[in-house]
Amino acid sequence: MTERVRAQYEAYPYPPRDPRDEAKRLIEGSPSHLLEINHYVFAGERDFRQPFRALVAGGGTGDGTIMLAQHLADRGCPAEIVYLDVSSAARSIAEARARQRNLTNIRFMTASLLDLPALSLGPFDYIDCCGVLHHLPDPAAGLATLAGALKDDGGIGLMVYGALGRIGVYHLQGILRQLAADEPDSARLDLARRLLKQLPASNWFARNPFLGDHLNVGDAGVYDLLLHSQDRAYTIPELTELVGSAGLAITGLIEPWRYEPTSYLTDGALLKRVASLGWLERAGMAESLAGNLKVHICYVVKADRAATAVAQPHDPAMIPVLREGSGIDSAKDLRPGGALTARAEGVEARFALPRRAGPILARIDGRRTMAAIHADLAAGEGARLEWPAFKEEFDRVYGVFNAVNKMFLSRDSNR
Numbered sequence: 001m002t003e004r005v006r007a008q009y010e011a012y013p014y015p016p017r018d019p020r021d022e023a024k025r026l027i028e029g030s031p032s033h034l035l036e037i038n039h040y041v042f043a044g045e046r047d048f049r050q051p052f053r054a055l056v057a058g059g060g061t062g063d064g065t066i067m068l069a070q071h072l073a074d075r076g077c078p079a080e081i082v083y084l085d086v087s088s089a090a091r092s093i094a095e096a097r098a099r100q101r102n103l104t105n106i107r108f109m110t111a112s113l114l115d116l117p118a119l120s121l122g123p124f125d126y127i128d129c130c131g132v133l134h135h136l137p138d139p140a141a142g143l144a145t146l147a148g149a150l151k152d153d154g155g156i157g158l159m160v161y162g163a164l165g166r167i168g169v170y171h172l173q174g175i176l177r178q179l180a181a182d183e184p185d186s187a188r189l190d191l192a193r194r195l196l197k198q199l200p201a202s203n204w205f206a207r208n209p210f211l212g213d214h215l216n217v218g219d220a221g222v223y224d225l226l227l228h229s230q231d232r233a234y235t236i237p238e239l240t241e242l243v244g245s246a247g248l249a250i251t252g253l254i255e256p257w258r259y260e261p262t263s264y265l266t267d268g269a270l271l272k273r274v275a276s277l278g279w280l281e282r283a284g285m286a287e288s289l290a291g292n293l294k295v296h297i298c299y300v301v302k303a304d305r306a307a308t309a310v311a312q313p314h315d316p317a318m319i320p321v322l323r324e325g326s327g328i329d330s331a332k333d334l335r336p337g338g339a340l341t342a343r344a345e346g347v348e349a350r351f352a353l354p355r356r357a358g359p360i361l362a363r364i365d366g367r368r369t370m371a372a373i374h375a376d377l378a379a380g381e382g383a384r385l386e387w388p389a390f391k392e393e394f395d396r397v398y399g400v401f402n403a404v405n406k407m408f409l410s411r412d413s414n415r
Contacts, residue, residue: 004229005135009060009087011185012220017061019096030254030297030405031157032056032064032128034071035323039408040252040299041126041155044311044318047411048072052079055124057113057146058132059083062094064157068128069103081106082121084113114145122149130159131295133242135230140245147246147302155301155309156248161233164287165294165345168205170233172226185227189219192226210294210345236284239296249306250280254297257342257403259283263349264290292345311409313398316371316387318409320364320398327364330406334358342404351400354393361397364407370394 030036038046046052052072056065065083072079085091088110098106111119113132127146133139139160146156172195179195180188196215199206214225234242236259243250253259261274261282274282287293301309311318322330334340336355341348356377363373373394378385401407 002137002230006086008223008228009085010089012223013061013087013090013093014220014224015061015063016217016220017063017093017097019093019100022066022097022100026067026070027063028067029063031130031159031299032068032126033323034068034075035321035408035410036252036254036299036405037126037155037157038410039311041301041309042153043309044409045411048075048077048079050078052077052126053124054079054081054126054128055121055146055149056081056083057116057127057129059085059094059128060087060090060131062090062097064128064130065094065106066097066101066103069098069106070101073103073105079105082124083108084111084116086110086112113142116145116149123151123154124149125151125154127154127156129156130297131161133158134160134232134234135228137230139232140242143242143246143248147248150302152302153305155251155299157297157299158243159295159297160239160242161231162287162293162296163233163235163238164290165210165292166208166233167291168203168208169211169225170231171203172205173228173231176226185223188227189222192222210292234296236280236287236296239298240280240284243298243300244303247303248300249303250298250300251306251309252299253283254299255342255344255403255405257349257351258290258293258344258347259286260403261286261289263342264347290347292347294345313370313395313409316374317369317411319366319369319412320373321366321408321410322364322401323406323408327361330364330401331358331361334361340400340404351403352396353400354396356390356393357397360394361401 038044054068059065065081069081083094083106091108091110095108116122127150129146133142136142150156175195176188176192180191211225214221240250257263262271263286265271265274274285277285334353334357336358339350339352341350359377360373363376374387374390377390398407
């Protein structure tokens with residue numbers, strides 16, 4: 001990472017966070033939610049009662065670090081999380097957030113992920129690298145460094161910028177470099193804000209409604225979006241190539257429904273042709289159809305274990321787990337044969353649910369296995385419900401709720 005990038009995050013730690021807010025809520029997201037990690041990296045089989053080592057490579061002001069540390073502490077997991085970032089200012093904020101939560105499972109270090117070979121910190125069960133690779137002069141070298149610090153059965157959670165959803169950003173970055181490449185930050189920020197007020201309605205940035213989150217968080221957001229000195233974005237094919245260059249493979253894209261053309265298309269002739277494509281080909285097509293994916297969040301593992309890394313609803317002993325809330329609450333508003341609606345940045349998709357979706361969801365409590373849910377449902381109906389009929393409806397419920405990132409699978413209730 002260049003000295004100019006390091007200086008940016010010293011002056012403008014991103015995202016802006018107030019450690020006092022930890023008393024009010026835990027910021028949760030993707031990647032690095034523990035349910036996602038278990039599902040997309042460890043096939044739902046990870047025993048978090050055993051020691052677990054994680055690296056947050058480019059921890060910033062601490063969102064991913066604090067979430068993962070809190071999740072592991074809540075599980076009683078004997079874990080060590082190594083936080084690594086080039087900015088001492090960002091690290092100070094992350095450390096203050098950890099103190100607010102009395103988290104003692106984090107080791108804070110100020111360094112670049114490119115320093116990992118010299119630091120000899122690995123190997124790690126899991127690595128978080130969120131919003132970092134696209135700021136490196138050589139992202140492929142950075143990812144290869146991370147792969148070298150990963151255990152053979154471990155995985156990485158990545159976030160990189162999405163090219164299509166950031167249309168307009170790089171045009172404005174180019175304009176601002178032409179106008180004020182080497183002036184003080186205060187002057188450059190002033191020019192950026194002036195430029196935003198003067199954009200014609202036809203400008204690509206002005207026509208892109210998906211970028212307001214950066215502009216709503218003060219100088220740090222404006223700087224990160226429009227004045228960054230090292231910044232690139234990826235399409236799905238480019239991301240697939242980047243991951244492959246490090247001997248890794250993608251196991252999941254978050255949220256899955258946004259990466260399926262069937263979320264946007266209904267024409268039978270089109271869908272028939274889509275069905276013949278591989279899943280990453282479909283993901284690339286969905287990106288082009290939607291046009292609103294400004295980031296790509298994915299989980300990756302070493303290529304030789306990609307086929308077995310993701311949890312599947314094949315074993316009746318698997319436990320379905322909801323990301324948040326209870327199954328009873330999720331079932332309340334569902335009518336037999338109803339649908340679930342997903343929305344994301346201007347796009348809406350409806351997913352049909354089977355007749356027993358409500359009763360199935362109401363029995364998902366993070367402890368019952370698929371087999372136990374089946375038995376309870378069959379007993380409650382007062383008639384014999386055969387496993388194949390139950391499984392067909394369960395698979396449809398699971399498929400929809402996993403696609404919208406609300407349901408995962410685990411081997412037991414302690415994992």
